[in-house]
Amino acid sequence: MSKKVAVLGAGSWGSVLASLLDENGSDVKLWSYNASQVKEFNEKHTNSKYIKNFTFSNSITAYNDLAEAIDGVDYILFVVPTQVTRSVAKQVAEILAKRHQVVNIIHASKGIEEKTYLRLSQVLSQEIDPQNRKSISVISGPSQAEDVITKDITLVTVASNNQKAAKEIQGLFMNHYFRIYTSDDIIGVEIGAALKNIIALGAGALYGLGYKDNAKAALMTRGLAEISRLGTSFGANPLTFIGLSGVGDIIVTATSRNSRNWRAGNELGEGKSLEEVVKNMGMVIEGIATTRAAYELSKQRGVEMPITTAIYHVLYDGADIKETINQLMTREGRSEIE
Incomplete structure (x- = not known):
């Protein structure tokens, strides 16, 4: 018997995961807050803003109404x-509570509120009452939507306490091109998923x-060291950061032109202002x-993160990128394992 899955969010990754689940035999509903996007999806079976030159299965129905x-x-x-997850979760929680509906919750977003x-x-x-959820799990790893839709070999991790x-x-x-491993380290998987976007900007x-x-x-190497230091300070397994949601995700996000965080960083390096970059992107730049x-968080927990600190000063204090790099390179020498 096929499972029924609601995918909330019809951006590139959401719509591609909906397609994957449909291909694997699930009964899939796709939700978007954008009524015109829903109309396009249901009438043309396309999602032209996010996934170019692809026709989705007509067995996936898109909805503008969250309750439906x-x-x-x-x-x-x-x-x-990331920054609308709480507001959407509040709405979902109200609907589930009213119906006494119990579901498994998954998220595949990458960020920190x-x-x-x-x-x-x-x-x-x-936000979602334990009476209305069996579990909460997270899917993450090196997975550019543009590659998954063409059935490129992709490996990711699902982490859960259940x-x-x-x-x-x-x-x-799971199928012949999309392989998924299990983990119980939600902390490590989520921190790796979120912070690799900082390294992609850099x-x-x-x-x-x-x-x-x-x-x-x-x-990439020293950035991974910073991510691991912060993650382990919260109790993450250090081995997670040399896995798919750590080094794997850094490799793909920090090297691919499909990465909007990489593209944003590239435009900053070319001399554009942050305001110009955000406007040009037209999509959320999670990093x-x-x-x-x-x-x-690094200040609160006393964790040294010089690369993150440098990128923060460029983004929020208007620091000169070249001078910032020079300051990083001329720091006092130290052991690699510090």
Whole structure:
């Protein structure tokens, strides 16, 4: 018997995951707040703003009404931008409570909530009553939507405190080109997923400034060390950061032109202002808000994160990028394992 899944968020990643689940035999409903996007999807089976030159299955129905989208489903997959996750979760919680509906909650977004600096599983657990949810899980890893839609080989991780749910989700998503591993380290998977966007911004900026592969490798390696330091301070398993949602996600996000965070960093490196970059992108650049969150968390927890700090000063204090790089390079020498 096929499982019923509501995918909330019809951006590139949400619509591609909806297509994957449909292909695997699930009964999929796709929700978007944008009525014109829903109309296009249902009439033309396309999502032209986010996924070019692709026709979706006509067995996926898009909804503008959230109550309709989640009616009778077994799983709700959140793929909305980080900063609206709480508001959407509040609406979902009200609907579930009114219907006495119980579901498995999954999210595949990558970020940290502004001001609270909470991971998204924490936000979801705060908003959705335990009586209406069997589990909360997170899917993350090196997975550009543009590659998954062409059935490029992709490996990701599903993390949950409920390993029965994790294995069920593994079964929902796995096929011959999309492989998913289970983990119980939600903290590590979510922190790796969010903070790699900071490193992608930096990698794009280096490219825009004309730096080469050596500089990119240095940034990615030392950036991973920072992510691991912050993650383990919250109790994450350090091995998570050398896995798919750590080094794997950094590799793809910090090297691919499909990454909007990389593209944003590249434009900054080329001399555009942050305001210009945000306007030109037309989509949420998660790494910008995540940089502030990671910077503040590093101060609160006494964790040294020089790369994150440098990118924060460029984004929020208008620091000169070249001078900032020079300051990083001329810091006092130290052991690599510090």
